[in-house]
Amino acid sequence: MLGIFISFLLATSATAIWPKPRLVQNGTTRIVLNSNTYGFKALTSTVELEDAFRRYKSIFFPHATEPVPDPSNNGLVVDILDPTAALALGVNESYTLDVHLDGTTFIAAKTVWGALHGLETMSQLVDFNFATGQYSVSGVPVHIEDEPRFQHRGLLIDSGRHFEPVIHVKALLDSMSYAKMNVLHWHLTEDQSFPIASRVHPELAAKGAYNDFEQYTWQDIVDVVKHARLRGIRVIPEFDMPGHTSAWRKSHPEIFAEGCLTESSRGAFDPAKNETFDFLQATLKDWAEIFPDLFLHLGSDEVPSGCWNNSKDLAWMKTMGFANTSEVFNYFVNRMAAISTKLGRQTIFWDEAFLFAKPPQDAVIQNWHDASLMQKIVDAGYRAIFSSNGGYTHGWYLDGLAATWDNMYVLEPLTNISADKEKLVLGGEGCMWGEGVDPSDLEFTVWPRLAAIAERLWSDRSVNSTVEAQPRLEIFRCQLLARGVHSGVVGGNGRSPPPGPGSCTQPGKTEEQLFV
Amino acid sequence: MLGIFISFLLATSATAIWPKPRLVQNGTTRIVLNSNTYGFKALTSTVELEDAFRRYKSIFFPHATEPVPDPSNNGLVVDILDPTAALALGVNESYTLDVHLDGTTFIAAKTVWGALHGLETMSQLVDFNFATGQYSVSGVPVHIEDEPRFQHRGLLIDSGRHFEPVIHVKALLDSMSYAKMNVLHWHLTEDQSFPIASRVHPELAAKGAYNDFEQYTWQDIVDVVKHARLRGIRVIPEFDMPGHTSAWRKSHPEIFAEGCLTESSRGAFDPAKNETFDFLQATLKDWAEIFPDLFLHLGSDEVPSGCWNNSKDLAWMKTMGFANTSEVFNYFVNRMAAISTKLGRQTIFWDEAFLFAKPPQDAVIQNWHDASLMQKIVDAGYRAIFSSNGGYTHGWYLDGLAATWDNMYVLEPLTNISADKEKLVLGGEGCMWGEGVDPSDLEFTVWPRLAAIAERLWSDRSVNSTVEAQPRLEIFRCQLLARGVHSGVVGGNGRSPPPGPGSCTQPGKTEEQLFV
Incomplete structure (x- = not known):
């Protein structure tokens, strides 16, 4: 299977993950996620995962949308090797994330703490299309292997x-x-x-x-x-x-x-x-x-x-x-x-x-x-x-x-x-x-x-x-x-207000720069 | 009853309400509210009031506290004359608020929209005492009559x-x-x-x-x-x-x-x-x-x-x-x-x-x-x-x-x-x-x-x-x-960062001003 993945820079969210994962392999297909039926499931349920599922459901799917037919019944499954590993310095935080062509998503982690990072990464892959009202993931199949450098x-x-x-x-x-x-x-x-x-x-x-x-x-x-x-x-x-x-x-x-x-x-x-x-x-x-x-x-x-x-x-x-x-x-x-x-x-x-x-x-x-x-x-x-x-x-x-x-x-x-x-x-x-x-x-x-x-x-x-x-x-x-965070603009000193009108990706331009 | 109220400036929250109500009459007693049993009740329930009760319960009582015995079973009752009045320019927004010595609170309003203002005013009266872990209202009995000057x-x-x-x-x-x-x-x-x-x-x-x-x-x-x-x-x-x-x-x-x-x-x-x-x-x-x-x-x-x-x-x-x-x-x-x-x-x-x-x-x-x-x-x-x-x-x-x-x-x-x-x-x-x-x-x-x-x-x-x-x-x-609002300090120009360490009521002093 891995052989068919093409690993290259796509101008999609799949390569815009922050912080950058250790390994990202992407395909070229865009798949639609049905926010009304997309499920979150843990093979072994834990309090932490259930709480994270509740949070991430609204982060994956921030806009209310009309229900659409969903034959694929896609969703996310989390598998954890040691669901009882305590949160502590040096605990294993690695995870792998796979998004398949049928829309199913699989996160495998050694611990709950790694799985949480997998959910975060997945949340950064989900795009909303305002024209169609659909959520999607680009660059599918996606395969990610990730772990932190420092504890x-x-x-x-x-x-x-x-x-x-x-x-x-x-x-x-x-x-x-x-x-x-x-x-x-x-x-x-x-x-x-x-x-x-x-x-x-x-x-x-x-x-x-x-x-x-x-x-x-x-x-x-x-x-x-x-x-x-x-x-x-x-x-x-x-x-x-x-x-x-x-x-x-x-x-x-x-x-x-x-x-x-x-x-x-x-x-x-x-x-x-x-x-x-x-x-x-x-x-x-x-x-x-x-x-x-x-x-x-x-x-x-x-x-x-x-x-x-x-x-x-x-x-x-x-x-x-x-x-x-x-x-x-x-x-x-x-x-x-x-x-x-x-x-x-x-x-x-x-x-x-x-x-x-x-x-x-x-x-x-x-x-x-x-x-x-x-x-x-x-x-x-x-x-x-x-x-x-x-x-x-x-x-x-x-x-x-x-x-x-x-x-x-x-x-x-x-x-x-x-x-x-x-x-x-x-x-x-x-x-x-x-x-x-x-x-x-x-x-x-x-x-x-x-x-x-x-x-x-x-x-x-x-x-x-x-x-x-x-x-x-x-x-x-x-x-x-x-997500409601009051982040300053990228660029300039710390705590720089936007210098003029602009999108969230740009510091902004003064009115004079925008219109002659 | 009104005759026993003493209306004067107390250094309590009862006179710190913002914006200032039209009429505030205060007694001199501090009463304790039991956050674990304090109830919110509408004589005629509306969707808006039930939603407001849910919000204001956590605004009245932001800290978790140990349950304490509460023989008085105090709480808040809202009575609205016209619960169906639509939100529109010029709708009646007046309310009266009474906090009685036994801890019961009564808000009377012509409309839901006035009652919401009454809840807000009451929320500004509730203090938390860190030493005792108790919520209280000072200057009871409190009688407030209020309405906006502009629509x-x-x-x-x-x-x-x-x-x-x-x-x-x-x-x-x-x-x-x-x-x-x-x-x-x-x-x-x-x-x-x-x-x-x-x-x-x-x-x-x-x-x-x-x-x-x-x-x-x-x-x-x-x-x-x-x-x-x-x-x-x-x-x-x-x-x-x-x-x-x-x-x-x-x-x-x-x-x-x-x-x-x-x-x-x-x-x-x-x-x-x-x-x-x-x-x-x-x-x-x-x-x-x-x-x-x-x-x-x-x-x-x-x-x-x-x-x-x-x-x-x-x-x-x-x-x-x-x-x-x-x-x-x-x-x-x-x-x-x-x-x-x-x-x-x-x-x-x-x-x-x-x-x-x-x-x-x-x-x-x-x-x-x-x-x-x-x-x-x-x-x-x-x-x-x-x-x-x-x-x-x-x-x-x-x-x-x-x-x-x-x-x-x-x-x-x-x-x-x-x-x-x-x-x-x-x-x-x-x-x-x-x-x-x-x-x-x-x-x-x-x-x-x-x-x-x-x-x-x-x-x-x-x-x-x-x-x-x-x-x-x-x-x-x-x-x-x-309440989670990112308000700037009082004083200085708009959007002034705090100039130095200090409490939320003070703009702050530089380290040099604080310590010689």
Whole structure:
């Protein structure tokens, strides 16, 4: 059968899939799908698949159409080898997708999580013809074999600097699944606010949130984690520490270093007290019940270590034999990593923990400074996540508005990584820091640039031509819009409004350019 | 009973309602609502109310909570005098709302459309307390009597310059209902594109749309009109003509004046041919089936009347005794108004039809030039809709990004209108022209500024202090965010990103302002 497939670039949706699959083989036939009878069936039904079928039915077929006779009774069948495989780092996400000439569609996957990606790919193949009112797939028979290059494909959002109501976080998770992203890195607490409920210390949010309503209830978090899981997305919470913690200070100044206790100073936890670690362990143990993922992000960036330059901490440092604050930082990082281990978690730290401390070898280091650090991190034997800010112009920091999609697209996490260390690069993240985004402009700033990162992390390393990618990305952006996502235009800086009238694939032209 | 109410400004949600009701009387008690048992009941059930109950249940109670004992079995009862009153210009939209000390809520309205506003007001009274996990209403007993000042409270969107997928139009309708807006003025066709299906002339969209997918199917329009109606919003379609029509020319150059037939020229319909009017009548008759509203907007702005300066049209003008193109324009306007009448519709025209022609007296004139025109329009006996662009800085053009919410708020449609002519001012509209907005930034640009217009059109004329309004508007903006609307911050120009970290009520401060 495979012999009759012709693999070449067709100007159809079959070759416009984003992110680009590993292998696409196309025929030349256009087949019609009957939206009124097209069925979704799992050989072994799971809760996740049934939920996905419900979602994708309306994504495949967004327009109401008149029923038409359908002798073929076509539909989609999903077969999963291990329907119970848990969503976790490194779970098999591969799938194969076949669309046959009779309209039947077959998705085979090792796990539910791979099957979800197959459904997403299929959804991008279905076109609607306004003239005939019919749904169709071009380039049939279609045979696709696909799997991600990296295990960790994430987006960081920062709900500490601006609160993002649950409805917006869920919408963002929906949009991430369209690009096959699988990690929401949820930076939950900051100097500015503390929006997440704690059962053991409810006063943290009561006093640390911006106000009485910009908070997540316990059940809200459960709800978001479930929403994410149904879309194959792990939620990794970040509780940044020992710096970026001033909002904790509003209710618990006693665990803060005395050097920075005023409201207008950036505080740091006090590592001299066992009380501090007992407190943190109690809160993290509580939260571990709603964040089931193996990984816990404990920050460690931009520590205002000057806070430890006070008589009490200096005396304690002497007792401990610490010569400087770097040694204090190292102590803090390792003691927190031990707590994380006790809670059954592995810890992710920002790259300061690698630069200025020596965390345990099972820690994961997230690179945000210069990209060249990646090589050093893996050469030291640590696993690494790539999210270099690239000077805010050539990195994966989405708050760097001067960083364009194509700048992000060509960044390669494996640059200068030796072959034997490649396995240590888990993947990467786009980082949507919250200083200048809130629900007004969050999606607008994230998309379509996150799509560039998503393809870099999913597709083969050889898929790196911005010229080839651009028309596909423009179509993907149109699909995002049709699904309700507020994606910006392709081209220009981050968050560029359309410069003039135009279609969703074009940035637009001014009236003067359109009409003389 | 009324005697015990104390009417004064409480710092509670009961006085933060947007737009401000005509009369609010408050007690001083805070009562708890049990979200698990709170019921919604209509004394006479209607489809619209049942749908609204479903929506508002999740708006009243957005967070999942643990069931608690509820001896009071409180809930909301709606009583409607005329449940069959059709949604139309001038329908009674008044309501009264009473929240009693035992938690029962009573909404009385003349029509379903008034009752919907009562539900919206009640939704703005319900607070969630994160510490206790309880919903409550403060200032009980609450007695509110409310009705709009103007009958026509609209938003214009422009789907001709950028296509807005149905899912975005529906989201916008949802958000409009939160501000008690009741008209979507849907500018559907433009020089740039023709996105709407026509059953009699499908080639109009097939050739005039930007592409194969940025189009509305017939069923899409039906779906949007129904979605709007369920929220008390009339949909008034605009088919702008005789100018702003170049996208029609792609399939039907034969109804265009020969003076402007090239692709790069802005075209104008040819009034010299009966064929033109026959064609337009056929298309409008078709669309009349899916746009049930009494009003049809036929544009008439910015006519490139130079297109009529060609030998054929000049010869025809001679035959007709027309001295200039103004007389041609007048002929076109009146002939189209006659077609509209034949289709059972009344016509709305932009103010050029008043300035340069003499439409029939039952036409409605929409003012977009200087606000001073309003007086002239009503003095000439026409009904008027206010949407002056105010030089794009002090008007109701939302694409005028320099126009701030407070500039919009203080504009009064009845300025210089004599008392006996006030009835002729139907209301006003915020105009979100589409050159620089598409789904990426549409809501971000519309909100919160449209809220300023909404309150001007709903509340008493005396409610005009920006100082009093601002904290209420900030709370309303937070409510919009919590409901999934992408509203910009209060303050600054249109579409200003938050300048730094902060709560939803505050524009934000830079890191440097927050921490020394």
